[in-house]
Amino acid sequence: MIYKRNILMSSLRLLAALTAFSGLVSPALAQTQPMPLPMPAPVPEPQDRPFPGSLTVSVDATDTVHHVMSIHETVPVPKEAQQKGEMVLLYPMWIPGDHSPTGVIEQFASLRVQSGGRTLNWKRDTVNVAAFHIPVSASTPSLDLHFQLMTPIAPGMGRIVMTPSIVNVQWDQVSLYPAGYFTRDITVQPSVRVPHGWQIGSALRAATYGDEAHFNATTFNTLVDSPIYAGRYFRKFDLTGPDHVPVSLDVVADDPDSLDATPQQVAAHQNLVRQATSLFGSHHYDHYDFLLALTEELGGIGLEHHQSSENSAAPGYFTEWDKTFPTRDLLAHEYTHSWNGKYRRPADMWAPNFNTPQRGSLLWVYEGQTQYWGNVLAARSGLVTKDQGFEALAYMAASYDNQTGRQWRPLEDTTNDPVIAQRAPLSWRDWQRSEDYYVEGQLVWLDADALIRKLSDGHKSLDDFAKAFFGTNSGSFVVSPYQFDDVVATLNSVQPYDWAKFLHDRLDTIQPHAPLDGLTNGGYKLVYTSKPTSFIKASEAARHATDLSFSLGLTVNGAGHVGREHWISPAFKAGVVPGMTILAVNDMSFTPQRLLHAVTDAQKDPKQDIRLIVKSGDHVSTVSIPYHDGLRYPHLERIEGTPDRLSAIYAPRP
Structure with a gap:
C-alpha cells in the first residue's frame, strides 16, 4: 500500500x-x-578620459610590530559624480602578473570617509565587494579616506610583507581609485613613511627622501607597477649596461652579512643586463630597479613590473653562492618580463583598469617564453654555469615527460588555472595539472629555437624572433598587444614553416609525452641514472627534502612527511598519498638515508619489496611497494654525431 x-x-x-x-x-x-531579484546597478564602466585632479596616497608603513599599514588618501569629486549624487571607488583586484583576481580585499579595514570634516557613510556593493559607493553632492569637492591594510602576521594568513627588517609596499593593496576611468588617465601623488633610518628601493623616483619619501606624480597604472622594498639593511649595486640606461640591484636583507656580494657576483648581474639588452635590442624603461629581498621572514615572491621586479631569495644568495644556483634564474625571468608581458602583452590580458577580468589564452608566450629566456639568460650571463642550466633543463623535461595529467588535459587549458585554482595547493597536481604553460611552455620554445636553427643551418634562431617581436619601439612604455596570428607571422618572418600547426599540435591536443624535440634537435637526449645531479642535490638541500620523483614517485622531508607525489607511481599504487608520514622503512624507523637504501636494496633483490609503516592522521598502516628499478635521476646526454645546438643556445652573445 x-x-x-x-x-x-x-x-x-x-x-x-x-x-x-x-x-x-x-x-x-x-x-x-x-x-530572482534584479541585480543592483552596475559599477560604472571604465572610459578613456582624464580624471579631473590628482589623487594623493600617503602610506605609513612603520608599524612592523602589528603588521599594519595606515593610509590617508584624498580623491577629488568630479562634477559628474556630484550631479549623480554618488561616487564609486574600487579596490584593485586583478593584479598584473598574478593573472587572476588576487587583490587582498580581505586585508582592507577601518575605512572612514570624510569631506570638509563631515563623515560620509559609505556602502559596499552587494555584488562587487571591491566597490564602495559614497554619497556626494555639490558641496563635496573631495574625499578624505582613512583606512588600514591588516597585513598577515603569520604565513598561514597570507604572504608576509612586513618584518622587523623589511617592508614591501605594493600600491594596489594600499589605494582605492575612482570607477569610470581608465587607470592610465588617473594621476596620483604618492608618499610613504618607513621606520627611521631605513632605505628605499623602487622604480618610483622621489622629490624628497628620508623617513618619509614624497614621490613624483605619476599615473595610477605606473604607481601599481612600482612597488617598494624598504629595509633596515640595504645595499644598491649599479648594473647599468652599455646603453647607459640606469639599472640597479636594490637589495634588502634580514641581516647585514647577507649583503656581502663579491665583485664576481655583481659582474654576473651586470652581464644579465648586457645579455638581455643584446638579445632584445631595445629597452622599455627610463631606468630599471631589481628589487631583491634576501630573507627567511618576508614572503617569497617573483613578480614582474615594467621598470622593476619584486624578487626574493634565501639569505645565502651571495654568501652561499655554490648552493643557491637552482633559483638564480629568477631575476633573469622577471627582467625578461619588461619586454615580454609588460611591453608586449597578449591582447586579452590588457585591461583598462584593475577590476576588469583578464583572459590568459597566450600565457604560454607571456610566461612560457619568459621561462625559456630566464633559463638561457641566467646561463649566458654567468648567474649559473652552462652545466647547471642543462641540469635544470633535464629535471624540468623529465618532470613534464612523466606527468600523467597530460593524458586528459591539453597544455593550452592550463592557462585557465590562475583563475581556477588561484595557486592554492592541489591534492594531485600531477594528475590535475596546474600552470604548466610556464615550464612546458619553456620546452615548446626550446623546440622552436632548435628547429629554427636546424632549418636555417644555424643562420637563424629564436634570438631573431625575440628582437623582431619584443624589440620594437625602443624606449616606449606604451603596451603593444598581440594575438596568436602575430606570433605565427613573426616566426614565419624569421624562418618559414607551418608554425600554426607546430603550436596547435603542442598546445591544443593531448600529447602523451612532453615536447622534447628541442633536446633531440639540440643534440641531446634525456636519460636516467642512479646519481643525482648537482641541481637536484642543491634543490633537495634548499627544500630539506629527498626527491624520489622518478623512482618511487614522491618527495619526502626529513621527518618522513610525504610531499609531492606522481599519480599512478609505485608509491601511489601501494596506497601512499601526500600528507602521510612514513614512520618506518623495512622494519627500521624512518630516515631519508634508510629509504634510499631500501630502494637500492630492492633493485638487487627482485623478491624484496619496500615495506613502509605510514601514518595518516590517527590511522597507521603497513604498505608494500613492489619497485625494483632502483634510483633514477634525469640527465642530458649528448647524441653522438649531431650538432650541439643546445650549447650554442646557452652560449653568451658577444
Whole structure:
C-alpha cells in the first residue's frame, strides 16, 4: 500500500506541474514560483578620459610590530559624480602578473570617509565587494579616506610583507581609485613613511627622501607597477649596461652579512643586463630597479613590473653562492618580463583598469617564453654555469615527460588555472595539472629555437624572433598587444614553416609525452641514472627534502612527511598519498638515508619489496611497494654525431 500511495502522490505532483505550466491549474492548486531579484546597478564602466585632479596616497608603513599599514588618501569629486549624487571607488583586484583576481580585499579595514570634516557613510556593493559607493553632492569637492591594510602576521594568513627588517609596499593593496576611468588617465601623488633610518628601493623616483619619501606624480597604472622594498639593511649595486640606461640591484636583507656580494657576483648581474639588452635590442624603461629581498621572514615572491621586479631569495644568495644556483634564474625571468608581458602583452590580458577580468589564452608566450629566456639568460650571463642550466633543463623535461595529467588535459587549458585554482595547493597536481604553460611552455620554445636553427643551418634562431617581436619601439612604455596570428607571422618572418600547426599540435591536443624535440634537435637526449645531479642535490638541500620523483614517485622531508607525489607511481599504487608520514622503512624507523637504501636494496633483490609503516592522521598502516628499478635521476646526454645546438643556445652573445 505504501508503494502504491507513493506512486499516486508522484503522479498527482506531475499532473499539477504540467497543468500549472499550461495555465490550466485552478487558483487553489497553483503556486507562484520564486523569481530572482534584479541585480543592483552596475559599477560604472571604465572610459578613456582624464580624471579631473590628482589623487594623493600617503602610506605609513612603520608599524612592523602589528603588521599594519595606515593610509590617508584624498580623491577629488568630479562634477559628474556630484550631479549623480554618488561616487564609486574600487579596490584593485586583478593584479598584473598574478593573472587572476588576487587583490587582498580581505586585508582592507577601518575605512572612514570624510569631506570638509563631515563623515560620509559609505556602502559596499552587494555584488562587487571591491566597490564602495559614497554619497556626494555639490558641496563635496573631495574625499578624505582613512583606512588600514591588516597585513598577515603569520604565513598561514597570507604572504608576509612586513618584518622587523623589511617592508614591501605594493600600491594596489594600499589605494582605492575612482570607477569610470581608465587607470592610465588617473594621476596620483604618492608618499610613504618607513621606520627611521631605513632605505628605499623602487622604480618610483622621489622629490624628497628620508623617513618619509614624497614621490613624483605619476599615473595610477605606473604607481601599481612600482612597488617598494624598504629595509633596515640595504645595499644598491649599479648594473647599468652599455646603453647607459640606469639599472640597479636594490637589495634588502634580514641581516647585514647577507649583503656581502663579491665583485664576481655583481659582474654576473651586470652581464644579465648586457645579455638581455643584446638579445632584445631595445629597452622599455627610463631606468630599471631589481628589487631583491634576501630573507627567511618576508614572503617569497617573483613578480614582474615594467621598470622593476619584486624578487626574493634565501639569505645565502651571495654568501652561499655554490648552493643557491637552482633559483638564480629568477631575476633573469622577471627582467625578461619588461619586454615580454609588460611591453608586449597578449591582447586579452590588457585591461583598462584593475577590476576588469583578464583572459590568459597566450600565457604560454607571456610566461612560457619568459621561462625559456630566464633559463638561457641566467646561463649566458654567468648567474649559473652552462652545466647547471642543462641540469635544470633535464629535471624540468623529465618532470613534464612523466606527468600523467597530460593524458586528459591539453597544455593550452592550463592557462585557465590562475583563475581556477588561484595557486592554492592541489591534492594531485600531477594528475590535475596546474600552470604548466610556464615550464612546458619553456620546452615548446626550446623546440622552436632548435628547429629554427636546424632549418636555417644555424643562420637563424629564436634570438631573431625575440628582437623582431619584443624589440620594437625602443624606449616606449606604451603596451603593444598581440594575438596568436602575430606570433605565427613573426616566426614565419624569421624562418618559414607551418608554425600554426607546430603550436596547435603542442598546445591544443593531448600529447602523451612532453615536447622534447628541442633536446633531440639540440643534440641531446634525456636519460636516467642512479646519481643525482648537482641541481637536484642543491634543490633537495634548499627544500630539506629527498626527491624520489622518478623512482618511487614522491618527495619526502626529513621527518618522513610525504610531499609531492606522481599519480599512478609505485608509491601511489601501494596506497601512499601526500600528507602521510612514513614512520618506518623495512622494519627500521624512518630516515631519508634508510629509504634510499631500501630502494637500492630492492633493485638487487627482485623478491624484496619496500615495506613502509605510514601514518595518516590517527590511522597507521603497513604498505608494500613492489619497485625494483632502483634510483633514477634525469640527465642530458649528448647524441653522438649531431650538432650541439643546445650549447650554442646557452652560449653568451658577444
